[in-house]
Amino acid sequence: MxxxxxxxxxxxxxxxxxxxxxxxxxxxxxxxxxxxxxxxxxxxxxxxxxxxxxxxxxxxxxxxxxxxxxxxxxxxxxxxxxxxxxxxxxxxxxxxxxxILGPSLEDVFEKSHRKFSVKTVAMLAIQMILRIQSVHEHGLIYRDIKPDNFLLGRPNSSHETSVYMVDFGMAKYYINPKTKQHIPFRERKSLTGTARYMSINTHLGREQSRRDDLESLGHVFMYFLRGSLPWQGLKAANAKQKYSKIGEKKQTTSIKELCGGFPEEFAQYMNYVRTLGFEDKPDYKRLRGLFEQVLEKMGQRNDGMYDWVSQDHGLVCTL
CATH class of the missing domain: 3.30.200.20 (Phosphorylase Kinase; domain 1)
Incomplete structure (x- = not known):
């Protein structure tokens, strides 16, 4: 008790x-x-x-x-x-x-020896893009995309492979609820979010919009595939300098370098989201389609058989 x-x-x-x-x-x-x-x-x-x-x-x-x-x-x-x-x-x-929900994607990533298969990341990407789309359709941007904030459903429930979004403390309106107008572009904004995953524009102090949530999501996908990101582990005297170094490394790391060795659709995703304008409405269906294409090319189905799930649909490890 x-x-x-x-x-x-x-x-x-x-x-x-x-x-x-x-x-x-x-x-x-x-x-x-x-x-x-x-x-x-x-x-x-x-x-x-x-x-x-x-x-x-x-x-x-x-x-x-x-x-x-x-x-x-x-x-x-x-x-x-x-x-x-x-x-x-x-x-x-x-x-x-x-x-109450199940473990976070960071939890299962740790239990999966810090690498996910291409199939698992493609299936996660489809769900995570849907979640972000739902938030955006309610006039909100999330502003703190990271694996810790995506949770699985409760183990042994019918939703145990569904991906949920939690922790909306940083969310804000990108559409003014009264005027229905998009928020204005601003610069010299303080950093909001988690440095490892935040967009390049966020590092540059620019107001966030829908594109930034999606770019952060792309960084999460590559983290899952690679096991780490090129800007992890940088040394600096203080947090401000570290954020600055991370931002510089992101800008000097080409998409080809970031996504090399993985299906071309991951690079196509990054190129698309990084070229979106501040007020542009993303084509979420097109983005999900990239990862459906990854599965199709591999001869795989979006069947919920993630790396951490056994053939009898039970969790491989105790979480």
Missing amino acids: SPRNPRIPDSSNDREIPGVVGNQYRVGRRIGEGSFGVIFEGTDLNRKKAVALKFENRKASVPQLRDEYKVYKILSGVSCIPSAYYFGQEGAYNVLVID
Whole structure:
């Protein structure tokens, strides 16, 4: 049985997490953490189902959970976006309650010896492009594409090979909800996202739009295929210099060099997304078609048989 009052570290001292949140959600064991705070497994006492509870210190320098809750409500009912059930304050914390899911793509990548097959990456790409398209169709850009933010469905469920998007704390409108106009192009913007995957334009301080989410996604695909990216492991005196070095390396690494040795469709994807204009609407169907073509050329089907799934559709490893 889970402890009634689990504790999580705070910058100044340990503060207790309540045993029940919102009179409805029982807090169980700690299952993860991120820059915002920590995640606990829990139970919805009314619906008798498992949920995830995200806790964030109310005094956080940039609180994100309230904004994330609003985004989940905007995306309510969208396929493979978890439902959000509750947001509120409990003691020293903001708390967000959402559907509980399975491991992240980063988790299964680690378990797969940090390399995915071309078939697995092509099938993931088709799903991930669909997820990004759904977000964009609601007037939002994501702005923090990374493998950690794509989760599989719960193991042993009918959705265990479905790819979900989570962690919408950095999302923002690229279409003004009132005027329905695209946001204006701006420069000298502070960096938003994860340096390893962010687009070249983001490194250059340019306002992000749909093209940047898709470029970041392309960097994730190549990370999965190669095992690492050419700009990983660069040394610098501080974070600002490191971001600058990563940006420079991205600009000097040709698409041919980045995608060499893999099906040409991966380079075609990168060329397409890097030549999109700031306000251009991406052709998502065309992009998915590239990866359907990869599978077709290999004589493979999009059958959900990923590298980490055994022939009897069970997870190969315990995650």
